[in-house]
Amino acid sequence: MDKQTENKKVFLEIVHQLRTLIRIEKIQPGGKLPSERVLCERLGVGRSSVREALRSLELLGLIETKHGGGTFLAATHNHQLVEVLSMFILEDEKSKKDVHITRQIHEKEAISIVSRTVELRALPVWDSLFVKLELEGTIICKDVLREIIIASGNRLALKIWFQLEAYDGAFLSRESTEDGKIHIQTMLKSMQLGYEREALQAYKQWLETLEE
Amino acid sequence: MDKQTENKKVFLEIVHQLRTLIRIEKIQPGGKLPSERVLCERLGVGRSSVREALRSLELLGLIETKHGGGTFLAATHNHQLVEVLSMFILEDEKSKKDVHITRQIHEKEAISIVSRTVELRALPVWDSLFVKLELEGTIICKDVLREIIIASGNRLALKIWFQLEAYDGAFLSRESTEDGKIHIQTMLKSMQLGYEREALQAYKQWLETLEE
DNA sequence: GCATAAAAGTGGTCTGACCACTTTTGGCAC
DNA sequence: GTGCCAAAAGTGGTCAGACCACTTTTATGC
Numbered sequence: 103m104d105k106q107t108e109n110k111k112v113f114l115e116i117v118h119q120l121r122t123l124i125r126i127e128k129i130q131p132g133g134k135l136p137s138e139r140v141l142c143e144r145l146g147v148g149r150s151s152v153r154e155a156l157r158s159l160e161l162l163g164l165i166e167t168k169h170g171g172g173t174f175l176a177a178t179h180n181h182q183l184v185e186v187l188s189m190f191i192l193e194d195e196k197s198k199k200d201v202h203i204t205r206q207i208h209e210k211e212a213i214s215i216v217s218r219t220v221e222l223r224a225l226p227v228w229d230s231l232f233v234k235l236e237l238e239g240t241i242i243c244k245d246v247l248r249e250i251i252i253a254s255g256n257r258l259a260l261k262i263w264f265q266l267e268a269y270d271g272a273f274l275s276r277e278s279t280e281d282g283k284i285h286i287q288t289m290l291k292s293m294q295l296g297y298e299r300e301a302l303q304a305y306k307q308w309l310e311t312l313e314e
Numbered sequence: 315m316d317k318q319t320e321n322k323k324v325f326l327e328i329v330h331q332l333r334t335l336i337r338i339e340k341i342q343p344g345g346k347l348p349s350e351r352v353l354c355e356r357l358g359v360g361r362s363s364v365r366e367a368l369r370s371l372e373l374l375g376l377i378e379t380k381h382g383g384g385t386f387l388a389a390t391h392n393h394q395l396v397e398v399l400s401m402f403i404l405e406d407e408k409s410k411k412d413v414h415i416t417r418q419i420h421e422k423e424a425i426s427i428v429s430r431t432v433e434l435r436a437l438p439v440w441d442s443l444f445v446k447l448e449l450e451g452t453i454i455c456k457d458v459l460r461e462i463i464i465a466s467g468n469r470l471a472l473k474i475w476f477q478l479e480a481y482d483g484a485f486l487s488r489e490s491t492e493d494g495k496i497h498i499q500t501m502l503k504s505m506q507l508g509y510e511r512e513a514l515q516a517y518k519q520w521l522e523t524l525e526e
Numbered sequence: 527g528c529a530t531a532a533a534a535g536t537g538g539t540c541t542g543a544c545c546a547c548t549t550t551t552g553g554c555a556c
Numbered sequence: 557g558t559g560c561c562a563a564a565a566g567t568g569g570t571c572a573g574a575c576c577a578c579t580t581t582t583a584t585g586c
Contacts, residue, residue, distance in 0.1 A: 113369055137536055139535090149571080150571065151569085153538085154365060154366055155369075158373035161329070161374065169537055171579050172536065172537080200469055207419065256415055257412055258415075259412065350567075359539080360541070362538090382546065382547030382548035382569095383549075384566090
């Protein structure tokens with residue numbers, strides 16, 4: 103009833119309907135949505151309009167599609183959001199530096215969080231990383247940072263970090279130097295002991311070894 | 315021809331192309347984009363695909379369309395983006411909290427940056443805000459924070475903050491209490507003097523006056 | 527029972543058509 | 557020439573049908 107009253111665009115209305123559908127049918131993240139053709143019929147609209155709505159949600163990272171397979175509710179939220187916004191926003195060199203800095207902001211915060219939280223400090227993953235570092239020595243920077251940010255428990259920050267890391271990838275993908283290794287170990291140990299300041303200091307020193 | 319050979323989705327490619335087009339043709343916010351039919355021809359794709367891309371960007375608030383008039387680069391964006399995302403994302407409390415925390419991460423960082431940078435500390439805007447606070451007393455929290463983040467010079471962080479602030483809006487839009495006002499003033503003054511620790515402390519106390 | 531091929535289902539894209547609305551154009555009266 | 561107004565052109569909004577490419581399901585043959 104109320105659908106007819108609105109003079110708004112069909113595809114926006116469909117976005118609304120989809121949300122209702124997902125709630126009512128209790129579709130879980132990762133769950134399958136009705137096919138495009140079924141949605142057309144159910145909502146009484148053309149397939150193009152359904153697709154415009156679906157594509158919009160896809161760009162937002164709210165749904166995922168598998169060619170020939172179906173449409174699924176995204177398991178993890180907004181990753182494309184940042185990417186697309188960035189595409190329009192990040193244009194000059196200054197922006198590249200901003201990505202770098204912003205990424206580090208989240209890394210520092212995660213280190214602080216872990217250092218300050220007893221339960222997180224006690225996580226076995228730190229020892230594991232430490233040992234791996236000891237044995238192989240070829241550990242990749244981003245693996246360590248990723249674990250720390252995951253541990254910090256802020257999923258949104260994790261999503262943002264993933265995006266930034268993707269841009270900034272070349273930098274982080276390098277293997278650590280001998281000097282760098284020491285700083286990573288110091289950072290991990292400090293974190294485990296709850297020495298926030300020292301952990302951040304070691305992180306900073308580690309960064310310096312990367313900047314050559 | 316060539317577009318089909320790519321394994322990526324056409325509509326995503328179009329989103330990319332549009333961004334390039336906007337930059338090359340120097341289309342200003344509020345400016346007019348080529349019509350859908352022109353875009354089809356230029357990009358060598360079907361109109362449906364062009365529309366899927368445009369509709370996606372519209373949902374993101376990056377463009378606006380006028381029926382019969384044309385498509386325009388958004389002057390001020392993120393209007394329904396917020397609405398739609400919140401519909402889908404902000405369902406569980408955890409996400410809401412993550413937004414909240416992530417926003418504060420960027421605020422804290424900006425305060426630190428300004429405190430540590432002589433040129434930024436000397437900006438006249440702080441006195442201006444301080445006086446405004448003195449006189450009116452009805453200053454809005456987000457105005458202060460926005461200025462600080464702008465001053466910090468990281469446009470990406472600013473962009474992210476705008477996003478988060480939009481979600482988290484109800485919280486930040488409140489007028490500050492008497493207690494809050496004192497803390498804001500303390501924060502500003504500490505920042506100006508370069509007392510990073512004190513500024514962050516005041517920020518924290520200010521937050522406490524807002525909660526509950 | 528199982529592997530494999532056929533069929534059905536599904537997303538991806540293009541074309542053409544029609545409608546509703548806006549902007550531009552052209553002609554008429556003054 | 558000026559000004560107004562209707563016709564024409566331009567543009568977004570929507571739908572229907574047709575293929576294609578890919579995945580999932582079903583049926584077949586051994």
